[in-house]
Amino acid sequence: MRIAGMMRVIGDEISSDLLYPGRYLTLSDRTEQARHALEGMGAEWPGRLAGFTILGAGWNLGCGSSREQAATALLAAGIRLVIARSTSRLFFRNCINNGLPVVTCEALGAVLHDNSRIQVNLAAGRAEYAGQSYQFPPLPQTLLDIVRDGGLLARMAAS
Amino acid sequence: MKPQTLAEKILTRASGKSVEAHNIIDITPDRCFTVDDTIGAIIRYHRDAGVTRLAMPERIGIFCDHYAPADSAEHASDHSAGRRYAAAYGIRNFFEVGQGISHQICVERGLVMPGELVFNSDSHTTTLGAVGCFGTGLGALETAYVWATGRIWLRVPPTIRIRLEGELTPGVDAKDACLALLQIYGAMLATYCAIEFTGPGAERLNIASRMTLCNMGVELGAKTAFFAADAVTEAHYESLGMTINAKVAQPDPGATYARNIALDLSAIEPLVACPHTVDNVHTALSQQGIAINQAFLGSCTNGRLEDLRAAAQILAGRRIAPGVRMLVTPASSWVLEAALREGLIQTMLAAGATLTTPGCGACAGLHLGVLGDGEVCISSSSRNFQGRMGNANAAIYLASPATTAASAVTGHITDPRTL
Numbered sequence: 001m002r003i004a005g006m007m008r009v010i011g012d013e014i015s016s017d018l019l020y021p022g023r024y025l026t027l028s029d030r031t032e033q034a035r036h037a038l039e040g041m042g043a044e045w046p047g048r049l050a051g052f053t054i055l056g057a058g059w060n061l062g063c064g065s066s067r068e069q070a071a072t073a074l075l076a077a078g079i080r081l082v083i084a085r086s087t088s089r090l091f092f093r094n095c096i097n098n099g100l101p102v103v104t105c106e107a108l109g110a111v112l113h114d115n116s117r118i119q120v121n122l123a124a125g126r127a128e129y130a131g132q133s134y135q136f137p138p139l140p141q142t143l144l145d146i147v148r149d150g151g152l153l154a155r156m157a158a159s
Numbered sequence: 160m161k162p163q164t165l166a167e168k169i170l171t172r173a174s175g176k177s178v179e180a181h182n183i184i185d186i187t188p189d190r191c192f193t194v195d196d197t198i199g200a201i202i203r204y205h206r207d208a209g210v211t212r213l214a215m216p217e218r219i220g221i222f223c224d225h226y227a228p229a230d231s232a233e234h235a236s237d238h239s240a241g242r243r244y245a246a247a248y249g250i251r252n253f254f255e256v257g258q259g260i261s262h263q264i265c266v267e268r269g270l271v272m273p274g275e276l277v278f279n280s281d282s283h284t285t286t287l288g289a290v291g292c293f294g295t296g297l298g299a300l301e302t303a304y305v306w307a308t309g310r311i312w313l314r315v316p317p318t319i320r321i322r323l324e325g326e327l328t329p330g331v332d333a334k335d336a337c338l339a340l341l342q343i344y345g346a347m348l349a350t351y352c353a354i355e356f357t358g359p360g361a362e363r364l365n366i367a368s369r370m371t372l373c374n375m376g377v378e379l380g381a382k383t384a385f386f387a388a389d390a391v392t393e394a395h396y397e398s399l400g401m402t403i404n405a406k407v408a409q410p411d412p413g414a415t416y417a418r419n420i421a422l423d424l425s426a427i428e429p430l431v432a433c434p435h436t437v438d439n440v441h442t443a444l445s446q447q448g449i450a451i452n453q454a455f456l457g458s459c460t461n462g463r464l465e466d467l468r469a470a471a472q473i474l475a476g477r478r479i480a481p482g483v484r485m486l487v488t489p490a491s492s493w494v495l496e497a498a499l500r501e502g503l504i505q506t507m508l509a510a511g512a513t514l515t516t517p518g519c520g521a522c523a524g525l526h527l528g529v530l531g532d533g534e535v536c537i538s539s540s541s542r543n544f545q546g547r548m549g550n551a552n553a554a555i556y557l558a559s560p561a562t563t564a565a566s567a568v569t570g571h572i573t574d575p576r577t578l
Contacts, residue, residue, distance in 0.1 A: 013346070013436055015542075015544035015545075015547075016544075017524075017542075017544040017545065017546045017547050018544065018545060018546065021546050022524050022525055022546075022547075022549065023524070023525070023549060025196055026199070026231075026234065026237070028199065028200065028203055040545065040546045040551060059347060060346060060347050060350070060380070063346060063380070063544075064282065064542055064544055064547075065282050065523070065542075066197075066280055066281055066282040066296040066297065066298055067196075067298075068200070068298035068299045068300060071298070086347065086350060088350065088380065089350065089351045089380070089382050090282055090296055090297075090298060092351075093297070093298060093301060094298040094300075094301075097300050097301045097304070098298075098300055140183050142183050142312055143183070143312070146312075151300065152300050152301060152304045153204060153207065153208055153300060155304070156204070156205075156208040156210060156303065156304050156307050156308065157207070157208035157209055159307060159308050
C-alpha cells in the first residue's frame with residue numbers, strides 16, 4: 001500500500017481529549033465528527049486539516065481515553081495516514097480497526113515539519129521525506145489486511 | 160514449555176496455544192463489557208453490518224456509569240437503547256444507573272476471576288489486574304466486532320516488572336505511588352506493555368490499593384497491569400463466598416521480563432500531577448499556594464470505601480473552605496452503602512461536601528461537576544489532560560483522596576500531613 005500526500009503536523013502528548021473533546025461523544029454522523037477533529041487544541045484546528053491527508057505527530061499520540069472518535073473523526077476529516085514517534089495502544093488499535101493506517105517511527109517522527117509532502121510504502125516499511133529515505137518496521141500482515149479491508153466493519157458485515 | 164509472564168500465561172490459556180511476547184494472536188475473551196458512552200455506537204455498528212445474533216451474550220455486560228443519571232436526551236437515549244438491546248439479545252448483566260463504575264462492580268461483586276481475559280470499552284479496564292485478571296480496553300468498533308464474532312486480534316505484550324519495596328508512610332497512599340512512577344518514568348514507561356507489580360510492598364497492599372495502581376497503569380501507557388493472585392486475592396473472593404485457583408493468575412518463575420524496576424514505597428511523599436499531563440508530577444508541598452475551586456473525590460481510581468475513609472478522616476470536625484465545592488462520588492452503590500454504615504458520608508456532608516450518584520462522576524467531564532472557565536480542580540481521578548473535565552480553560556491537579564480532602568479544607572493545594 002502506497003500513500004502520498006500533504007501532512008499537517010501536531011505536537012507531543014496530544015491526548016484523545018485534545019483530538020476529540022468528550023462533549024461530542026454522542027455525535028454518530030461522521031461529517032459532524034469531522035467538524036470537531038482536533039478541536040480540543042483550539043477552535044481553529046478542525047479547519048486546519050482541510051487539504052491534508054496525512055497527520056504527523058510526536059510522542060504518545062492519542063494517550064488517554066478509549067474513545068474511537070479520536071480516530072474516526074480524523075478519517076472523516078480526510079486523513080488517510082497517521083505518522084507519529086509513538087502512539088498510545090488504544091489510539092493505535094482504533095485507527096487500525098477503523099482502516100486508518102499508522103506508522104510509528106522515531107527517526108521520521110523527529111524530523112516532521114508542518115505543511116510538507118511525504119510518500120509512504122506501508123508494506124515495505126519505507127518513507128520518502130524531504131529528500132531522505134526512512135525505514136520503519138511495517139505493520140504485521142494481519143493488521144495490513146484489516147487496513148486494506150477498510151477496517152473491521154466490512155469484515156463484521158461479511159461474517 | 161518456556162517460563163511465562165502472567166500476560167503470556169493468561170493469553171496462552173485463552174487462545175489455546177502457546178504464545179510469547181510480540182506475537183499477534185486471534186483470541187476469544189472470557190468477558191467483553193461496554194459502558195454507556197459506547198453502547199450507542201456498538202448498536203449502530205451492528206445495525207450497519209447486519210448483525211442479528213451475538214456470539215456469546217452470556218459473556219457480555221453493559222454498565223450505565225459515564226453519564227448516570229443522564230444529563231441530556233442523547234445520553235438518556237443511549238441508556239434506553241442499551242436496555243432494549245440487552246433485553247432483545249438476552250444480555251443479563253445490565254447494570255443500571257446508580258449501580259456504579261464498571262471496574263468497581265466487576266471486582267467487588269466477583270464478576271471477573273483471576274486468570275481471565277476481560278475486555279471493556281473503557282481504557283481503565285486495567286483496574287481488573289488487582290485480582291490477577293488480564294483487563295484491557297477496546298474501542299467501540301472492536302467491541303462490536305467481538306460481540307458479533309467472539310474473536311479479535313491481540314498483540315501479546317512484553318512485561319515490565321515493578322518491584323514494590325518498603326511500606327507507605329501515614330498520609331501517603333497508593334495514588335501517590337502511581338504519581339511517583341509517573342514522575343520518575345513518565346507516561347510512556349509501559350506503552351503497549353503489561354506491568355506486573357511484585358515484591359514485599361505489593362504483598363502488603365489491599366485490593367483497593369492494588370486497583371488504584373492497576374488503574375493508573377494505563378496512564379503509564381500499559382495495555383494491562385496486574386498483581387499475581389495471592390492470599391489477599393483469595394481472601395477477597397472468600398468474602399464473596401467464592402473460591403479461586405490462584406495458580407492460573409501467577410507468572411512462572413524464570414519468565415523473561417522486558418525491564419525490571421524497583422520502587423521504594425517508604426520514600427514517597429504526597430504528590431500532585433499538575434496540568435495538563437499525568438507525568439507533570441510535583442510534591443503537594445511545592446504546590447501549596449495554588450487555590451482551588453472544586454475538589455472531586457471519586458472515580459475508578461479513587462472512589463472506594465478506603466478512599467472515602469481517608470477523606471472523612473481529614474474532614475471530620477472541619478469545614479470545607481468558603482468558595483470551594485467538594486463533590487463526593489462513591490465508585491458504586493455498595494461503596495455508598497458501606498460508607499453510610501460507617502458514618503463516612505455523614506461526616507463529609509457535615510463538612511460541607513456534596514454527594515452524587517455512584518458512577519464515574521465528574522472525571523470524564525460529561526456531567527456532575529464540569530468545570531467553569533479559569534477554574535482549578537483537585538481531583539482523585541486519573542487524568543488531567545486539557546479539557547478532560549469538560550472545559551479546555553480549566554486546570555486539573557491529580558492527587559490522593561487525603562490530599563484532595565485536605566485541599567478542600569484549606570482552599571488550596573495542601574499536603575495532608577500538614578493539617
